[in-house]
Amino acid sequence: MLTSAHMMALTPVILVCATAVTVMLGIAWRRQHAATALVSILGLNLALVSLYLVYSAGDVSTPLLVFDRLSMLGMVLVLASTLACLTMSHAYLEGYPGRKEEFYLLMLCAAAGGMVLVASQHLATLFFGLELLSMPLYGMLAYTYRDKRSLESGIKYLVLSAAATAFLLFGMALLYSQSGRLDIAGLLAGLESSGGGAWALAGAGLMLVGLGFKLSIVPFHLWTPDVYQGGPGPAATFLATASKAAVFIVLLRIVMVAPAFHVEWLHTVLGGLALLTMIVGNLLALIQTNLKRLLGYSSIAHFGYLLVALVVADGLAVETAGIYLITYLMTTLGAFGVVTLLSSPYSGEDASALHHYRGLFWRRPYLAAVLTVCLLSLAGIPFTAGFIGKFYIVALGVEAGRWWLVGGIIAGSVIGLYYYLRVMVTLYLVEPGMRGRDAPDNWGMKAGGVVVLGLALLVIAFGVYPTPVIDWMSVLTSPVH
Amino acid sequence: MELAFYLSGLVAVLATLGVVTGTNAVHALLYLIVSLIAVAIVFFALGAPFAGALEIIVYAGAIMVLFVFVVMILNLGQGAAEQERIWLKAQTWVGPSILAAVLLGVLVITLWRGNTGLVIEGETLTAKAVGATLFGPWIIVVELAAMLLLAALVTASHVGRLPSATSGEHSGGDQ
Numbered sequence: 014m015l016t017s018a019h020m021m022a023l024t025p026v027i028l029v030c031a032t033a034v035t036v037m038l039g040i041a042w043r044r045q046h047a048a049t050a051l052v053s054i055l056g057l058n059l060a061l062v063s064l065y066l067v068y069s070a071g072d073v074s075t076p077l078l079v080f081d082r083l084s085m086l087g088m089v090l091v092l093a094s095t096l097a098c099l100t101m102s103h104a105y106l107e108g109y110p111g112r113k114e115e116f117y118l119l120m121l122c123a124a125a126g127g128m129v130l131v132a133s134q135h136l137a138t139l140f141f142g143l144e145l146l147s148m149p150l151y152g153m154l155a156y157t158y159r160d161k162r163s164l165e166s167g168i169k170y171l172v173l174s175a176a177a178t179a180f181l182l183f184g185m186a187l188l189y190s191q192s193g194r195l196d197i198a199g200l201l202a203g204l205e206s207s208g209g210g211a212w213a214l215a216g217a218g219l220m221l222v223g224l225g226f227k228l229s230i231v232p233f234h235l236w237t238p239d240v241y242q243g244g245p246g247p248a249a250t251f252l253a254t255a256s257k258a259a260v261f262i263v264l265l266r267i268v269m270v271a272p273a274f275h276v277e278w279l280h281t282v283l284g285g286l287a288l289l290t291m292i293v294g295n296l297l298a299l300i301q302t303n304l305k306r307l308l309g310y311s312s313i314a315h316f317g318y319l320l321v322a323l324v325v326a327d328g329l330a331v332e333t334a335g336i337y338l339i340t341y342l343m344t345t346l347g348a349f350g351v352v353t354l355l356s357s358p359y360s361g362e363d364a365s366a367l368h369h370y371r372g373l374f375w376r377r378p379y380l381a382a383v384l385t386v387c388l389l390s391l392a393g394i395p396f397t398a399g400f401i402g403k404f405y406i407v408a409l410g411v412e413a414g415r416w417w418l419v420g421g422i423i424a425g426s427v428i429g430l431y432y433y434l435r436v437m438v439t440l441y442l443v444e445p446g447m448r449g450r451d452a453p454d455n456w457g458m459k460a461g462g463v464v465v466l467g468l469a470l471l472v473i474a475f476g477v478y479p480t481p482v483i484d485w486m487s488v489l490t491s492p493v494h
Numbered sequence: 495m496e497l498a499f500y501l502s503g504l505v506a507v508l509a510t511l512g513v514v515t516g517t518n519a520v521h522a523l524l525y526l527i528v529s530l531i532a533v534a535i536v537f538f539a540l541g542a543p544f545a546g547a548l549e550i551i552v553y554a555g556a557i558m559v560l561f562v563f564v565v566m567i568l569n570l571g572q573g574a575a576e577q578e579r580i581w582l583k584a585q586t587w588v589g590p591s592i593l594a595a596v597l598l599g600v601l602v603i604t605l606w607r608g609n610t611g612l613v614i615e616g617e618t619l620t621a622k623a624v625g626a627t628l629f630g631p632w633i634i635v636v637e638l639a640a641m642l643l644l645a646a647l648v649t650a651s652h653v654g655r656l657p658s659a660t661s662g663e664h665s666g667g668d669q
């Protein structure tokens with residue numbers, strides 16, 4: 014049964030859900046765009062504050078959910094990304110002719126799902142968290158459904174995500190039939206004592222397919238560019254940041270908690286997937302002429318790098334994964350934020366083709382600077398956050414002697430540098446008479462502008478002085494259980 | 495009980511094959527109903543009568559009937575009567591009927607032999623036990639399901655909305 018300590022630990026999730034319900038009731042009473050956005054942001058901030066209180070109260074574990082340092086990290090990442098996305102959606106939706114308020118409701122539901130997912134230690138909460146994270150995303154991606162591309166991206170994600178969920182469920186059923194347990198620790202212990210076998214192997218493989226789809230790891234990545242391109246800016250941002258971070262953290266938990274996962278074949282499979290993901294992601298990004306697609310492929314490649322932490326899975330692996338995830342989130346939020354701001358307020362398809370960005374520096378110097386910093390960080394140039402993350406990943410790979418993966422990271426980074434620089438060059442090209450869609454003049458005053466500017470500053474600050482974040486992460490590596 | 499379990503399982507697989515290979519929506523739905531009922535019998539055989547009953551009431555009952563009605567309503571039109579006649583051909587209904595007959599046979603044999611309430615392994619899971627689990631330690635999952643349904647409902651109501659009058663376009667009515 015749930016005790017008051019459990020309820021205390023659940024407060025952040027409850028607060029987010031309560032905010033969603035409040036937004037729903039608000040919509041039923043009177044539609045007010047600004048008020049809805051304000052209530053949502055207020056609720057998320059309250060949840061962040063309560064998260065700090067829960068964190069200082071120490072670890073709590075219910076049969077279904079565990080609130081340890083890793084879940085706290087995951088919840089902070091999900092909440093912070095959601096806050097950034099929400100702030101940007103206000104500016105974005107201002108120009109949307111239809112109903113605007115449901116978007117906030119959906120995003121809050123998805124955030125709650127992500128928080129449950131990172132804290133799950135039971136297949137039931139894992140499944141429901143994942144579904145609660147994905148289900149609202151269908152609606153968010155298809156939100157501007159009168160635009161054909163948005164509708165297409167929503168339906169594409171719905172169908173493919175449902176197929177991936179079927180894989181996940183089938184894998185869970187096979188694992189359950191082998192171990193008779195549904196809690197992750199017990200399930201993996203049961204598998205170990207029964208010696209695995211072909212069915213357990215198949216089950217683990219199917220679950221990997223399901224989770225790999227959500228992370229868009231290479232053979233399961235085909236949906237990513239289309240969905241990113243078609244979805245409205247804030248929805249694509251959420252999909253690329255909060256959703257991926259939550260799924261990755263739950264995968265990290267499974268791999269870390271389970272000694273059963275420390276078998277050679279699994280590491281070989283994960284290593285192969287990681288290598289494939291970073292190379293293919295980077296190669297396909299080369300030929301893109303659309304910034305959102307390019308960022309989509311770049312996020313595929315980055316999750317290839319992140320998988321290295323799972324392949325190594327000891328030593329500094331958790332710390333590395335945490336640091337890389339933080340740098341990835343800051344940078345991706347910034348880059349997608351600029352794309353979203355340039356497309357705000359909504360007026361048809363997002364301004365994401367590369368030619369929209371030609372000469373951006375001469376029209377909107379601050380936005381171009383933010384995008385430049387984010388692209389440099391994605392490429393892993395020193396004095397940006399991306400460099401610290403990549404440094405950790407390479408160090409981890411070298412330490413474990415995974416030379417193929419280290420080679421893959423280096424090759425991927427070199428390819429990456431080319432296409433990131435290509436976008437950067439575009440930003441500074443002068444072309445007279447060129448006019449494109451642009452952020453409103455007072456973008457710096459708007460909350461979204463402040464957010465991307467802050468993110469860019471954070472990226473640089475973390476690149477120059479990473480100590481606080483590294484200290485925070487090293488707390489994570491101290492034994493969790 | 496083993497017979498009931500395996501036979502119903504076989505019927506479920508065959509009927510589902512019929513669903514995915516069917517080219518006509520109504521025919522596929524007929525197979526789907528048989529498949530769902532077969533799965534329900536599998537649940538009964540496994541000792542989960544509550545899940546089995548829910549499967550029949552909710553899936554085979556409410557949802558499927560709704561599906562069939564909607565598909566039939568959408569198909570109404572000029573050639574509706576002709577369509578009905580085509581549907582009455584033997585090859586349409588003979589497949590689902592055979593599978594349903596097998597299920598009926600399983601049911602009759604089980605009842606006739608008098609071993610109701612038996613399961614192939616383990617003990618029977620009652621509705622009370624299911625409820626106590628759901629609203630005891632699993633209450634979080636129930637609440638999450640509520641949030642999930644809320645999100646699904648909002649998504650459906652938003653995306654399903656026809657272009658409103660405020661935007662000045664009326665493209666509805668062509669479906």
